[in-house]
Amino acid sequence: MTDTITLRRPDDWHVHLRDGDMLGRVAGATALQFARTIVMPNLAPPVTSVSAARAYRDRIMAALPRDTRFTPLMTAYLTDDSDPQEIARGAAEGVFTAAKLYPANATTNSAHGVTSIAAIRNVLEAMEAIGLPLLVHGEVTDADIDIFDREAVFIDRVLAPLLRDMPGLRIVFEHVTTADAVAFVESADADVAATITPHHLHINRNAMLVGGIRPHAYCLPVAKREAHRQALRKAATGTSDRFFLGTDSAPHERAAKESACGCAGIFNAPFAIESYAQVFDDEGALDRLEAFASLNGPAFYRLPPNEERITLKRGETIVPDLVDGIVPFHAGETLGWSLA
Ligand SMILES: NC(=O)N[C@@H](CC(=O)O)C(=O)O
Ligand SMILES: [Zn+2]
Ligand SMILES: [Zn+2]
Secondary structure (H helix, E strand, O other): OOOEEEEEOOOEEEEOOOOHHHHHHHHHHHHHHOOEEEEOOOOOOOOOOHHHHHHHHHHHHHOOOOOOOOEEEEEEEOOOOOOHHHHHHHHHOOOEEEEEEOEOOOOOOOOOOEOOHHHHHHHHHHHHHHOOOEEEOOOOOOOOOOHHHHHHHHHHHHHHHHHHHOOOOOEEEOOOOOHHHHHHHHHOOOOEEEEEOHHHHHOOOHHHHOOOOOHHHOOOOOOOOHHHHHHHHHHHHOOOOOEEEOOOEOOOOHHHHOOOOOOOOEEOHHHHHHHHHHHHHHOOOHHHHHHHHHHHHHHHHOOOOOOOEEEEEEEEEEOOOOEOOEOEOOOOOEEEEEEO
């Protein structure tokens, strides 16, 4: 039995670091575990310009202790009014690592999101030309689509046609939750990848709905039925290099979660790598954790893997009920691995 694993320091390819007071409370947890992170731009107002992304990057670094070795990789929030030249300039100046497509009203702070692919066609053409990855929150928002079907319908109605139309576009299908998404990524060519969260590997929709409604298990896309969770575990722990770590850590104040209309988002940053390690251990795939956590992401983003190493040891990690006033994923549970 393996009791210690050493891997290159992982990166988090999808995280919400928030802003202001909340940024100060959550950024440290991410910087402690990860070397680099793709920072989501869904602030209010969203990060749509090069100057806004630069200023946000500065606020993130200012929220961390001065000697922290951490690189926030910034993203542009696409709107119907996005300017292809602004996106291209941000990429050329090393500010934008990717641009994010939120379908309008799909999730937290997405009111300014894109209403139709046609509206951003010129931006996507510019991105295709320079190889800037498009990150997608893959859910349709049509009122007649059942919320559990939103991701699968997005593939048929949006993603598959988009790739047929622009086969050179590099795409990360973010926080995939279904067997359909796994199959889509596996059958697509090498420029299509996906991130998988720890929570979608651990919980299915029962965690949210059985024995009372559990707002801390609510996120978007919502957790699906067990067969989908199993498909995600197989994809994450399998041999494909197209799946990689993206926590989608999305903190909300406790009162905003425990409410008649609770916010979507799970705060998993404080014990993210321990949570993933548990899954890989349970699947008998600890030898593939490094590829998922530390190699596949950089390869897709055409960045070198980190040289620094971290060590995980078998042993109890007790997850507290609150971390800086926020309820973390696995609150009150014990995980089987600890970060040395
Ligand atoms: N995942 C979530 O449930 N929420 C995210 C937004 C997102 O990633 O969709 C948030 O910003 O709160
Ligand atoms: Zn999302
Ligand atoms: Zn997210």
